[in-house]
Amino acid sequence: MSILVVGSVFFDSIETPHGKVERALGGAATYFSVAASFFAPVRMVAAVGEDFPHHEVEFLSKRGIDLSGLQTRPGRTGYWAGRYHEDMNHRDTLDLQLNVFAEFQPRLPPSHRDAQYVFLANIDPRLQAMVLEQLAAPGVVGCDTMNHWITGSRGELEQLLSRVGILIINDEEARLLSGERNIVRAARRLLAMGPRRVLIKRGEYGVIQFSADSVFAVPAFPLEEVFDPTGAGDAFAGGFMGEIARSGDLSEAGLRRAIVYGSVMASFVVEDFGMARLRTLTAETIQHRYRQFVSLTDIDGA
């Protein structure tokens, strides 16, 4: 089945210790969509400016991404510039121009209202809620957020979380949102806010999933070079939700395999700048790395 995502499309200028790239295609909805498109048809709801180049529309379309929910608005596409520190776990924002994204209001084409698998990428929780209100009867709703909304729109965010099945955030956000330093206690608090699953992204240390009665931890794929961490979290969410939409398997085992596919997609994204690596990726390469993940984590295996 297809998966619907709502979020940002940006151009990113990125500097890391390994080099730099100017105005590369980016944004949470973009990373999510491209990663998810390897697993299931994707419907993207977002806004770009009149400067959005035709060849990127073509790239997204060719990946099977339905762009009927992509609004082209007067003005320019959002723009972000950032620089990563030596350890890659921290970055400075050098420039941020919301442009058309400032006025973005998600409006779903009627054809999208039957969506069963939905991902609310990191945007204002009021807009995330607007999406849910336009859906007939969503089955699986995943959601991301960030520090800005946790501190500035906590009430709206908490209201949203009571309607979300799977929360996907990083460890810092989990601590801030829960008020707990310890990650297990943080996850318990977040589960109490509504979601049935909480997936906590830990960067180079991988992902840990909590439900009421299970915990699953998977390491990140050990890479000799991380060129650019931008988009890794969104590609993780894309691989994860995409695989769920493909399989329809919401069992513990199904979700665990989806978490590994998410980790696979994140491991590719960081191997090159922006989403360059995703542009050349094949299904075969994805399966190969999935098997490497099995070997990396299998206690009885080799």
Next chain:
Amino acid sequence: MSILVVGSVFFDSIETPHGKVERALGGAATYFSVAASFFAPVRMVAAVGEDFPHHEVEFLSKRGIDLSGLQTRPGRTGYWAGRYHEDMNHRDTLDLQLNVFAEFQPRLPPSHRDAQYVFLANIDPRLQAMVLEQLAAPGVVGCDTMNHWITGSRGELEQLLSRVGILIINDEEARLLSGERNIVRAARRLLAMGPRRVLIKRGEYGVIQFSADSVFAVPAFPLEEVFDPTGAGDAFAGGFMGEIARSGDLSEAGLRRAIVYGSVMASFVVEDFGMARLRTLTAETIQHRYRQFVSLTDIDGA
């Protein structure tokens, strides 16, 4: 088969956000020995002062630890006092009195010279080398070290590493010793120094093992409370080497299981101050947590 360990026995005064303890039994050789004793007979080579209490000798003996290599010397047992920060990843040393440990020279009883499984806990690499020279034909040699020796005795340490099969250090030490920030590149460099296996301890993120042709990563057990991280790394090494000595299984699968047993022992140690938790631990509880680790990491399981 039995396992021989050489290292320190100390008294520790420890303060964490959860409380404090005064003059608790500690030291790398102690944590290692007690953890390993759940798997195999242990021979401990270390030095204590005349103040070392009889009930601790009894405790260690009852755990099947052969103390014929434990020297009792004129003076006092080594003493360390430390305070952990809120995040438990950092600690300050408040007091350090080497006492009899300052003059420690490992002398193996003749009965120990046939040792097949050997762990050189964190002491001066010159002393670690002295141990190897007293052994007839050691089969499996594991080794730990720390920043102090990496910067101060690099030559001696590198010479030692060419004679060591398994290096067990933490991520900071791996970076310092290799000169590489990236942990995969660091491990490759360390393998090139001699060891056939490098195990890198990552605290709350678990352990990652590298050999020439395999990588294995296991998360730490997610705990709601970490009372005191002291000794976790040494208990890991004890469970790991103890299980290898028990099974004699040096296959990839055998080593992976041993890494999980090491992680199990570390997860217990941090649940209480000093080695309090190890004093009440049972084989059954260890097996139960081993199964929890399998469930925590099994991609296809639940």
